[in-house]
C-alpha cells in the first residue's frame with residue numbers, strides 16, 4: 001500500500017467497517033456469462049485454454065457453461081471437468097429437470113441452479129407463479145443434492161424482486177440443501193450504498209451458509225458493488241476476465257482481485273502477475289478488444305506521454321502510478337508524442353548510452369513534437385471505422401439470416 005512516508009494511506013481508517021471473508025472463493029464466469037457477450041463464442045478447446053490459465057492464476061472456481069445448451073457445450077463442460085485442473089469446475093442449469101440431468105451427466109461436482117425472481121421476469125419471461133418457481137427450485141436443488149453435487153442457488157434479478165418472495169425462496173432452497181446462495185444484480189442497478197443495505201437485509205432475513213453475488217456493469221458500478229459485497233463478507237463473488245459478459249459485462253476479475261490486494265491489503269490467493277497474460281488470451285479468443293483505458297489491463301493503464309507525468313514517474317513511480325505494472329505482469333511505457341517533455345528523451349537516449357546535452361536536446365524535443373503533430377490521422381479514422389463495422393454486426397449478417405429463412409421455406413403471407 002505505498003510508502004507511508006511518501007503518501008498517506010487513509011484505508012486504515014475504514015478497517016473497522018470491513019468484514020472481509022476469511023477465505024475468498026473467486027467464482028469466474030468468463031466461460032458462461034462472458035461467453036454470452038454478444039458475438040462471443042468459445043470452442044471447447046478454447047475454454048480449456050482459458051480455464052488452464054485461470055487455474056494457473058489461482059482462480060479457485062470456474063463456471064464452464066450450461067451443458068444443455070448444445071452438444072458442443074456439453075463436450076466443453078466434460079472436457080474441463082475431466083482435465084484434472086487444480087481448480088473447481090462448475091456447470092449451470094435452469095430449474096428444469098433435463099438441465100440438471102445434463103450437469104449431473106457432465107461429470108462436474110458443482111452445480112449452479114438458476115431461476116428468475118423479479119415479477120417482471122416471472123410474468124413476462126417465465127410465465128410462472130411464485131409457487132411454481134418455488135416448486136421447480138426445490139425439485140432441482142433436491143435432485144442435485146441427491147446426486148451428491150455441491151449446489152449454488154442463483155436467482156436472476158434478485159435485487160428487483162419482492163423481498164418476501166426472495167426470503168421465502170432462498171430459505172426454502174437452503175433448507176433443501178443449497179450450499180451457496182447467489183444474489184444477482186442482473187441489470188446492474190445497485191449502488192454501493194443500496195447494495196450494502198440490501199445484502200445486510202438478505203443476510204439478516206435468510207442467514208445464508210455462504211453468500212455470493214453476481215454484479216453487472218450497466219452503470220459502471222459492477223466492481224464497486226462487488227467490493228461492497230466482499231466488505232460485507234460475501235465469500236464467492238462472480239467475476240469475468242476483462243469484465244466480459246452480457247451488455248456492459250460483469251465485475252472484472254482483475255479489478256476485483258487487484259483492488260482487494262492493493263487497496264484492502266487482502267490476500268486473494270490470485271497470482272496477479274498472471275492477470276495480464278490471461279486478459280490478452282481472453283481478448284484474443286473472445287474477439288472483444290480491451291478498451292485502451294480499461295483499468296489495470298487496458299493498453300494505456302501504465303503508459304505516460306505528458307511531460308509532467310513522465311518526469312514525475314521517472315523521478316518516483318508513486319507520483320502517477322498507484323501500483324507497479326509488474327504486479328500484473330506488465331511493463332511501463334513512455335510514449336513519445338505531442339505532449340512529451342525532456343525527461344522522457346533523456347531516459348530514452350540512455351537505451352543507446354547517449355548522454356543528453358543542450359542545445360541538441362531542445363532541438364530533438366522540437367522535432368518529436370512537430371513530427372507527432374504533423375502525422376496523418378488517416379490510419380486513426382480507418383482503425384475506428386473497421387472497429388465500429390465489426391461491432392455493428394458481431395453476429396450473422398442479415399444476408400446470411402434471410403438466406404436461411406428462404407432455405408427452411410418460411411414466406412411472407414400475402415395480406
Ligand code: MN
Nearest residue numbers: 033186214246
Ligand atoms: Mn449475468
